[in-house]
Amino acid sequence: MEALKQVYERISFLRDNGIKMKDIAARTGFSPSVLSALYSTVIPEYEKNLQQGEDQEEALDHALILVNNVSRKKLMASLPSLLSTLATMDVPALPHKGYFGNPFLSAIGQGMAAAVKGIEPFCGTYLSYSISSNGKKLKIEPYLLAMADNGLYAEAFHNNAYGAQHQGAVLMNGASHIYICFNEFQDPQLSLFYICLKIPMYDRPPFLRGLYLCLDYNHNPIARRILFVRQSSSTDRESFRKMQGFMKDFDQLDEDERKIYDYTCTEADSIRLCNIPSPQMDYGDLQQEKAILRENPK
Template sequence: MNELTEIYKRIEYLRNNGVKMKEIADWVDMAPSVLSALYSSVLPSYLELLKTKSPENALDDALALVNNVSKKRLLGNLGEIKERLFNMEPVLEAPVSGNPFLHLLEKEMHQSVEEAYNYSGTYLSYSLSSSTDSLKIEPYIICTSENSDYVKVGMINAYHSVHWGSGIINNHQNSYLMFNERELPQFAMVTIYLQLPHYEYPNMLKGLYLCLDYNHNPIARRIVMVKQSDSTDEQAFMEMEGKLIPKTELTPEQELYYNYTCQEGDYIKTCTVPSPKLDESDLEREKKMLKI
């Protein structure tokens, strides 16, 4: 069973060094969907379950999370899979000129296309309205771009504005959805950080919504995204609507999302305090102003 830990760490090493999941799957003679399930769901869960269970029981429980990985076939091929993985080396790329961070973003966006099918579809998000005591519900779509060169994400906000952006899916553990929330040429970046669960096709994602308010002060709040459909039809998505629902009008189901996203501590905001100099007293004044 020790091979499972070594296999997981080797795949992680290859992925972190730019090797695509499909290339790894072809190298070890495994279907990409099976390798994806193994890497994103089975092995992380197995390693976590080892803390409280025997290797045999931990593997059984981890395999129960997916339906396309055969225990018999997996255990029968562990030695060969491990050998092939350790014979595979990433191709070192030549140093790039310009901004290395932008090159990294572009590279990650392109590689994320391979992982997008696990999360593609339309969603409804639930978060706190920053202007009223209401639950904010907004449609999202996650799909691949027309040329399949990046993960395309769209959002219709509660005020019916449509924003398009891009997503990065990193190591089946977290994802970033990024938009510009203002009309061009203004730029106000929205970043939604999602914690990806150890399931092959999750129906719910959760994380933090980071953006600017109308006065360009930074705010952060919880967000839950619940999958509505596997469809990536943009026309159907455009027919969806975002809305604000007052607390008094929530259904029992919506109240669950409200209680998770709209309580004290689920919303963080800072503001700029007019001051001839910035010192410790301004910090106290800011906290008082935010209570108003």
């Protein structure tokens, strides 16, 4: 019965974004009166009954008594398709000035809405490959792309090579790119870990190429090449949490992994900043930084 709560949350989200109930009903195949009764009476009463200790069957039966236009049999049969249709409904574009007069924040909201509609072919479990800062090694870390349980947004999970787990959001800009954003550290510190993956002209591609930007140990930004290799279409969170990231020495790489290493781990595949000893805040600092990086290419 968790689907009832998801239906309520999704309808609330659509209405909050300016979509009228009659338009939602038209897309779902429900009459406006039935969908309104479900949203305004049945589901709230069902949740209240659960909180009062009733089991799911009793709670739903007692909630349906309050209306005369919602059939239990039809509701249960159509619930999966109703939730699926609600999840794929487009959210209208926000005013051009966006949230708080900022068009960028408006674009972020639209990107999250686009991911709800477009992420399905890319949902699943991946292994990522990228350069390691710890010697001549390949960093291998699992990622999961999936719809959120409530159907309101697409999300990503990441288990890094050091045992930390991250949960973030997925955005899309149509059929060209997938954007994945995490906060790499715990609140209240904001430390964006951002990945941009290029979507190829290929149905359900076996891998995705991209770049990512994060902070190094000294909190300097660093950009690196990354490769996502699809492992399965599974989006099971519990199974994913058991997967671990790790480092693999170059000497231990198999033939395919060496090809990946050559693609992701050369000097040209990483752009870094570094701390400058005793900066003078003139253009000489820039030359000093480049000299330091040449002496320490990784």
